Amino acid sequence: MFSQSEENYLKAIYHLEIVSSKGVTTNAIAKKLETKASSVTDMVQKLSEKELIIYKKYQGVTLTVFGKKTAANIVRKHRLWEVFLVEKLNFSWDEVHDVAEQLEHIKSQKLIQELDSFLGFPTHDPHGDPIPDDKGNLKTIEKSLLSTLAKNESGICVGVIDSSSEFLQFLDKKGITLGKQITVLEKEDFDDSVSILINDKKLSISQKIATNLFVKKR
Numbered sequence: 001m002f003s004q005s006e007e008n009y010l011k012a013i014y015h016l017e018i019v020s021s022k023g024v025t026t027n028a029i030a031k032k033l034e035t036k037a038s039s040v041t042d043m044v045q046k047l048s049e050k051e052l053i054i055y056k057k058y059q060g061v062t063l064t065v066f067g068k069k070t071a072a073n074i075v076r077k078h079r080l081w082e083v084f085l086v087e088k089l090n091f092s093w094d095e096v097h098d099v100a101e102q103l104e105h106i107k108s109q110k111l112i113q114e115l116d117s118f119l120g121f122p123t124h125d126p127h128g129d130p131i132p133d134d135k136g137n138l139k140t141i142e143k144s145l146l147s148t149l150a151k152n153e154s155g156i157c158v159g160v161i162d163s164s165s166e167f168l169q170f171l172d173k174k175g176i177t178l179g180k181q182i183t184v185l186e187k188e189d190f191d192d193s194v195s196i197l198i199n200d201k202k203l204s205i206s207q208k209i210a211t212n213l214f215v216k217k218r
Contacts, residue, residue, distance in 0.1 A: 002050075004105050007074050008033065009043050010052060011104075013061055014071035023060025072136035078104040079125035079132075080115050086126040087119065093126040094168035127168075128159025128178050128214060144217055146182060147194065147210035154183040155215025162212045170209075175199050182215055 002010070012032045016024040026040045033040075044061060047053045052067035063071060081103040085091040091099070106112075113134065116122075123139065124130055132138045143158050157180050160167065171177065176198060185202065186195040192207035 001107065002070070005043070006047065006050075006052075007070075007105060009040075009047060010063070010067060010071040011074045011078075013053065013063055014068065014075060017063060017068075023056065023062050025060045029061065069136040072132040072138065073134075074104055076132040076134070076136075077106065077112055079129060080112060080119065080122070082125045082127070083119050083122045083131075084115060092168075092172070094165040094172070096126060097163055097165070124159075126178075127163045128157075141216060143214040145211055146184075146196075146213040146215050147192070147207060149184045149215065149217070151184055151187060154181055154218045156181055156218065157213060158216045159214035160212055161214070167212065174203060174205070175201065176213070181218070182213075 009029065012029055013024050016028055016032060020028075026037055026044060029044075030037045030040045044053065044055050047067070048055050051064055052070060053061050053063055055061050078100045081100040082096040085096040085099060086093060116134070122131060130138050130140055141158065144155065146155065146157075149155060157176060157178055159178070160171070176182070180198055183197040184194060185197055188194070192210075193204055194207070194210045195202060195204050197203075
């Protein structure tokens, strides 16, 4: 059994490892968890003693096989609870993250197995992120940032990077949701803003938005 704090660290390292080809730095962990570097150093020592991570000075932190499986299980629980909240309790996709953060620490594996079955074994959460299976394996799909599409290229919106409630609420206002086709009409050299077509409606979105949306090219 691990503490809630230890699980939060493992999950943070897991997410950071996905986007890093090298070890995860303690500064990156501190930034991700909005905590002090000294606190990270203490926790890294604890996780290392429990054989969940390997820490080498100047090379950063990497999860062990055991640590990665443990972290994937936490992520699995989080994303399954998000699906449950949206599909069964009518939460909107911008409301579920904070609630799932609390529910992900429930220890009962039987509950999670039954939840998975009850939901019909979903493969992705409401934000388009893949759900690890019960062995910790993660199936990924080929996807690209909307900002990388050329003029006249199209893609289906399959995920977001920024899952903050503010960003998701903004997308809702613009009618940008998962499963919608987005076509790039124009790209502005001046500020990298993008004109798109979605729901037969033309929109202009900033580079910041375009670099936070994942699409599967058509």
